[in-house]
Amino acid sequence: MINIEIDGIKIQTQNGATVIEAAHQAGITIPHFCYHKKLSIAANCRMCLVQVEKAPKPLPACATPVAEGMKVFTHSEQAVKAQKGVMEFLLVNHPLDCPICDQGGECMLQDMSVGYGGGHSRYHEEKRVVLGKDLGSLVSAEEMSRCINCTRCVRFLQEVAGQMELGQAFRGEHAEVMSFVSGTVNSELSGNIIDLCPVGALTSKPFRYKARSWELSRRRSVSAHDSLGSSLAVHTKNNRVLRVTPIENDDINECWLSDKDRFAYEGLNSADRLTKPMIKKDGQWQEVPWQVALEFAANGLRHLANGAGAEQVGALATANSTLEELYLLQKLMRGVGSDNVDFRLRQSDFSADGKQQGNNPHPNLPPVGEGANVSSLAGGEPRQFLPWLGMSIADIGKADRLLIVGSFLRKDHPLLAARIRRAVRKGAQANIIHSADDDLLMQVENKAIVAPDALVETLTQVSKAVAAKQSEGIAGSLLGGERVVVLLGNFAQQHPQSAQLQALAQQIAAATNGKFGFLGEAANSVGGYLAQATPGAKGLNAASMLAAPRKAYLLLNVEAELDCANPQQAVAAMQAADLVIAMSAYKHRATEYADVLLPVAPFTETSGTFISSEGRVQSFKGAVKPLGEARPAWKVLRVLGNLLKVDGFEFDTSEAVRDEAIGGMDIPAKLNNASQAATQSSILSPQSSGLQRVSDVPIYATDAVVRRSAPLQATADAVTPQAWLHSDELKKLGVQAGEIVKVSQGQGSVMLLAAADDKLPKGVVRVATGHAATAALGAMFGTISVERA
Amino acid sequence: MLSQQIITLIEKELKKYPADQRQSAVMAALRFVQDEKGWIAPEDMADIAVYLGMPQMAVFEVATFYHMYNLKPMGKYTLTVCTNLSCQLCGSGDTLEHLHKKLGISLGEVTVDGKYGIREGECMGACVDAPMFSINNKQLCGRLTNEKIDQILAELDKQ
Secondary structure (H helix, E strand, O other): OEEEEEOOEEEEEOOOOEHHHHHHHOOOOOOOOOOOOOOOOOOOOOOOEEEEOOOOOOEEHHHOEOOOOOEEEOOOHHHHHHHHHHHHHHHHOOOOOHHHOOOOOOOHHHHHHHHHOOOOOOOOOOOOOOOOEEOOOOEEEOOHHHOOOOOHHHHHHHHOOOOOOEEEEOOHHHOEEEEHHHOOOOOOOOOHHHHHOOOOOOEEOOOOOOOOHHHOEEEEEEOOOOOOOOEEEEEEEOOEEEEEEEOOEOOOOEOOOOHHHHHHHHHOOOOOEOOOOEEEEOOEEEEOOHHHHHHHHHHHHHHHHHHOOHHHEEEEEOOOOOHHHHHHHHHHHHHOOOOOEEOOOOOOOOOOOOOEEOOOOOOOOOOOOOOOOHHHHHOOOOEEOEOOOOOOHHHHHHOOEEEEEOOOHHHHOHHHHHHHHHHHHOOOEEEEEEOOOOOOOOOEEEEEEOOHHHHHHHHHHHHHHHHOOOOOHHHHHHHOOOOEEEEEOHHHHHOOOHHHHHHHHHHHHHHOOOEEEEOOOOOOOOHHHHOOOOOOOOOOOHHHHHHOOOOEEEEEOOOHHHHOOOHHHHHHHHHHOOEEEEEEOEOOOHHHHOOEEEEEOOHHHOOEEEEOOOOOEEEEOOOOOOOOOOEOHHHHHHHHHHHOOOOOOOOOOHHHHHHHHHOOOOHHHHOEOOOOOOOOOOOOOOOOOOEEEEOOOOHHHOOHHHHOOHHHHOOHHHOOOOEEEOHHHHHHHOOOOOOEEEEEEOOEEEEEEEEEOOOOOOOEEEOOOOOHHHOOOOOOOOEEEEEEO | OOOHHHHHHHHHHHOOOOOOOHHHHHHHHHHHHHHHHOOOOHHHHHHHHHHHOOOHHHHHHHHHHOOOOOOOOOOOEEEEEEOOHHHHHOOHHHHHHHHHHHHOOOOOOEOOOOOEEEEEEOOOOOHHHOOOEEEOOOEEEOOOOHHHHHHHHHHHHHO
16 A cells, blocks of 8 residues: 555555546546546546646646655646646637537536636637548537547447447547548447547437436436346436436446447337227227226136136246236236246247256255355255356456357347456456357457357367366366356357256356356346246246147237247247237237237336346336336236236235335345256257258347337348358358348248358358348247258 | 568568567558558558458558558659758748649649659658658658759659
């Protein structure tokens, strides 16, 4: 520790800290623009000049390391004179167009110029003009004359997002921040440069000219679009969500937000919002009052349950529904006598279900993660399999060796990828086992890119190599670490042999003294389990409910052709059903197969709870009133429960539902990644002919709100899916990249553009799911054929 | 695509730096491209970026920072005229005017036949010989008078 004095206050600080850090620790403000605690130090704005005793001239506080006995004066005459001088220079070329600038009211330059700027300018010459840039549909760079060249955006994209998409070109007076040959910024974290920009040079394009910052009400909320549970603020005006910004939370999202979380709100008020309950009568959709629609739904359900049997009713929900919604959905189903309820719509291997962890049948398996300690594994209460992250999000950043199995990491978990990227920059080693080799924008130590049917074999070999203490490859990397983390991604969890992958990954983590966990797919991937929205012993899971069609379905937020593992099968099951009750925020393809549409509120219009991947319970309130006649789904389910005379449906608030669902529950003790070893079945038998499908859910196709956000759909990540093949495979088919091919699976086929990706393994074709263009296809895994169109 | 000749030159340059610091050769690589084709196109910068394993934008930053790199075709012979103080006091204005009369082009322009281009340059550190220009950043010509300029241009015409 080092003793210094700032403005007469004695401070103890760490050796190697900078003056500005020490000052912030002590609560002393030093004006600054280019300095940001999460970015490297540039020291180019010079705003943080301070006086240091015995130094001949003012020093930049952000780039001056503390030294024993140092005396710093941040507000002395010399310091303030320097700061005012810098401010005058910064304003020389600044257009001072605050009245028409979106940043007005929340602008560092504006705020700081109140304190340090002059009342009038001594500069009467021409100001420099920097032409606006087109950086894509999310970030507006129309007024680059406002830029003060602090390079925060450049450093963020380089250091945190991993790719230097912006840079400072030219020199001196001509210096300007721009992209290479007018390219757009395609990072999935690009929105953060809007927050970072201390002036109005980079602003939010969708929010442009919508409101002034002081007119907005901020409501705290939780991200509904991935499993991280990012803290965010929903800004509203006139009962409309106008923008979303991050709330700093070092344990989860730090001060960042992924573009998906930031811009999804644009989908909230899309034209196809369902605002009135509707019933299909004689093939025609009619708007009806709530009472009519609810009675119709309840009567239909009662009729079917009494006639065909309650087991003919199935309920499906998406994993981004709230805990309360999922809890009431399963309670309703169980109330009418059906055990068919599930929220794991893209999962295909359910063999871990119902297998309980009793008297630790695997002496090899160590305690896994924080939730499962030895005593709880070794005996006592049998514990259900409840996959979770297996560690805290912060732990992932502290890992020194990582093995990530089956994950489109950057697109599925953008902020987690950024955390891992930082760990790798600091010397951690990332190892990848996957069926596609997308650029993670970080150094990958070892990777094994194999076809989906070879994943188990590959992981088995790694497991054996770890057991044999091999010093090379993935095993060697993992064995060389002290804080090993093994993670199963979405792809691995959706894989038909996911239970085997899980068992193997767990063995590897055990043998390397590491932590093991699942990267959750959606906001409530853990909450769904805790809400008991999974089938019991006699119930059917999501896949079986569609494989063996039910006579009635209750859908919560589900778009059958986009949210399910096998869209073809899902749509067929819906079309064959006698009764489909769709609770949805949007009018979507359900109009083709549903009988009643109940408008429910998306996450900004309802109170609720998400339980993130790491088991963090986060409740939130609605930010705005529901649109039109839409109502929170928990209220709709409550009334349905009342109409069906199910006991225990007297809830007045969502909090009451939450308390019944998880009140008093020891959640960490419930989280349990250990399950009995999977049966060694080869579900994906290697096929001699045909190609295997590798499918990802594109980043902006994951849920209903995101799919309707126009700015997100205009990004490079949202292009129509293509059929990606190794160029050797293309040659075999006699197809050139860029030509249209016919991709067929089961009874359906679609026309897609063929594209070459030589990093893919041979024998596979990568076709995304979750998109209308591929909704006619079948399962996410399995045989698929490609031919010339 | 970088020519084999350029790659050979870059490889030679790379030997001067540690193996994990390949981007150190970026300035040399840009120079080789310019020597070969007279200017550096964005595609060349992208190729260099790939070859040296650095971001395209970082190559662009370097290429735009130094004024010796031509970002557009500047003729077979690029005459970079110093317009800094010493040269200006010694008559670089007359030099430019004479060049304009002879070649019909001003600063930043190229003759129609693509033979000559004129660029504005910064101090070349040889003010004793002011006014001056350089030919393709390689050959310095000082103590310029109209006669001397005519002579230099005549010689270049012969080549």
